[in-house]
Amino acid sequence: MLNPLAQELNDTLHGTVAGELLSDLGKRIFFPRGIISQGGEAKQFGKVANATIGTTIIDGKPASLPSVQKYAPELSSGELVAYAPTAGIPDLRAKWKELMLKKNPGLAGKSTSNPVVVPGLTAGISYLSDLFVDSEHPLLAANPSWDNYSLIVETRRGGELHTFNMFHNGGFDINSFKTALAIEAKSGSVRVLLNFPQNPSGYSPTNAEAKQIVQAVKEIAEKGTKVIVWDDDAYFGLNYESDIYPQSLFAEFADLHENVLAVKIDGPTKEDFVWGFRCGFLTFAGKSLTAEQYLALEKKLMGLIRSSVSCSSTPSQSISLKAFSDSKIEAEKKVFRDVLEGRYKKVRAFVDSHKSSVLEPLPFNSGYFMSFKTKCDAEALRQKILHEKQIGTISIDSSTLRVAFSSVEADKIDEVYSAIYETAEQFKTEN
Numbered sequence: 001m002l003n004p005l006a007q008e009l010n011d012t013l014h015g016t017v018a019g020e021l022l023s024d025l026g027k028r029i030f031f032p033r034g035i036i037s038q039g040g041e042a043k044q045f046g047k048v049a050n051a052t053i054g055t056t057i058i059d060g061k062p063a064s065l066p067s068v069q070k071y072a073p074e075l076s077s078g079e080l081v082a083y084a085p086t087a088g089i090p091d092l093r094a095k096w097k098e099l100m101l102k103k104n105p106g107l108a109g110k111s112t113s114n115p116v117v118v119p120g121l122t123a124g125i126s127y128l129s130d131l132f133v134d135s136e137h138p139l140l141a142a143n144p145s146w147d148n149y150s151l152i153v154e155t156r157r158g159g160e161l162h163t164f165n166m167f168h169n170g171g172f173d174i175n176s177f178k179t180a181l182a183i184e185a186k187s188g189s190v191r192v193l194l195n196f197p198q199n200p201s202g203y204s205p206t207n208a209e210a211k212q213i214v215q216a217v218k219e220i221a222e223k224g225t226k227v228i229v230w231d232d233d234a235y236f237g238l239n240y241e242s243d244i245y246p247q248s249l250f251a252e253f254a255d256l257h258e259n260v261l262a263v264k265i266d267g268p269t270k271e272d273f274v275w276g277f278r279c280g281f282l283t284f285a286g287k288s289l290t291a292e293q294y295l296a297l298e299k300k301l302m303g304l305i306r307s308s309v310s311c312s313s314t315p316s317q318s319i320s321l322k323a324f325s326d327s328k329i330e331a332e333k334k335v336f337r338d339v340l341e342g343r344y345k346k347v348r349a350f351v352d353s354h355k356s357s358v359l360e361p362l363p364f365n366s367g368y369f370m371s372f373k374t375k376c377d378a379e380a381l382r383q384k385i386l387h388e389k390q391i392g393t394i395s396i397d398s399s400t401l402r403v404a405f406s407s408v409e410a411d412k413i414d415e416v417y418s419a420i421y422e423t424a425e426q427f428k429t430e431n
């Protein structure tokens with residue numbers, strides 16, 4: 001038996017692309033009218049006393065110990081130690097939406113939900129898997145992809161991660177993407193994740209490729225298939241070449257077709273260089289979804305948040321909100337982005353001027369990483385580079401080696417890449 005509140009949300013979403021794509025858990029989840037919502041009412045009407053929430057209030061403020069408070073002198077105790085609302089601090093949600101529109105002018109005039117705060121993009125992806133993936137409903141993603149997708153979707157959710165081939169002839173493999181979409185569509189609906197700039201390849205689509213990707217989704221939607229597109233924008237804004245589609249594809253999918261539901265997974269963790277803040281956002285968009293239907297999706301997310309972490313961390317939200325309103329932040333971000341671009345250029349120059357019979361760089365033009373397709377076992381190569389050259393890299397699978405140039409100082413890049421190439425060559429003759 002579904003809880004009546006879940007039924008209410010499902011009724012609101014009935015007949016929409018969102019309602020039809022919900023997983024088993026997605027259908028069951030709801031946001032209870034319990035402590036949190038009663039506490040919200042008390043904030044509004046409990047003028048004499050608010051005896052609802054389990055915190056300590058002294059002199060009308062959340063009590064924060066001096067030995068805690070002294071490390072954040074600019075934050076009030078409420079900004080530091082109080083619980084944040086389940087969906088995040090309202091002003092932060094509004095600010096992120098405002099910034100999203102600025103960063104993605106293509107969203108102008110298109111409706112979206114309010115961004116819901118989650119504790120990092122990983123949690124956001126996990127919540128989306130809760131809502132839309134189950135043993136009957138797989139997720140499609142690129143091969144190679146960030147390895148955590150498989151851990152979330154397969155190991156945690158008991159679903160399947162299906163893949164399309166990411167590259168062909170030095171660019172995005174649109175034919176593999178289209179074929180994979182068509183195969184998924186046979187089951188009646190499609191759940192697809194796109195991540196640009198990509199982990200592990202460091203690739204973002206060109207303007208022409210972006211058009212093809214959007215068109216491919218549109219074509220299956222036009223045939224009647226319900227599609228949800230997850231845009232994992234973890235590395236948004238780190239584009240190093242001129243012919244890269246400059247926005248999130250979410251801006252295109254937001255109102256593409258009645259059969260398409262778009263979700264943007266983003267946040268400041270990488271974009272604003274605050275990895276450990278554990279702050280991210282989920283935002284929905286769909287042509288003809290109403291404000292009430294967006295709210296129903298937000299409520300379902302809130303149920304997932306409430307039943308797992310209860311709410312995201314307050315200090316990181318408070319600091320993010322203040323930082324996003326700081327007039328200097330854009331100039332400061334540019335300094336860091338320029339550092340990363342400088343490293344990219346050095347890596348680009350190295351791989352363009354060195355040939356290897358063992359290593360083939362996958363296409364890369366953005367983000368934190370680049371990867372090599374390896375003609376030897378990537379894990380064996382990684383071990384050898386680590387133990388003989390004391391350089392850490394990641395083997396993504398048996399033939400993909402990822403290098404996070406974002407973490408390597410520019411003056412070390414030649415040394416690191418020379419070591420990787422030398423080791424790979426040795427490997428070839430030894431093995």
Ligand SMILES: Cc1ncc(COP(=O)(O)O)c(C=O)c1O
Nearest residue numbers: 120121122146195199232234269
């Ligand atoms: C593609 C991609 N998405 C999401 C994440 C997770 O980001 P967060 O630190 O906000 O959980 C990562 C982190 O490595 C990533 O590479």
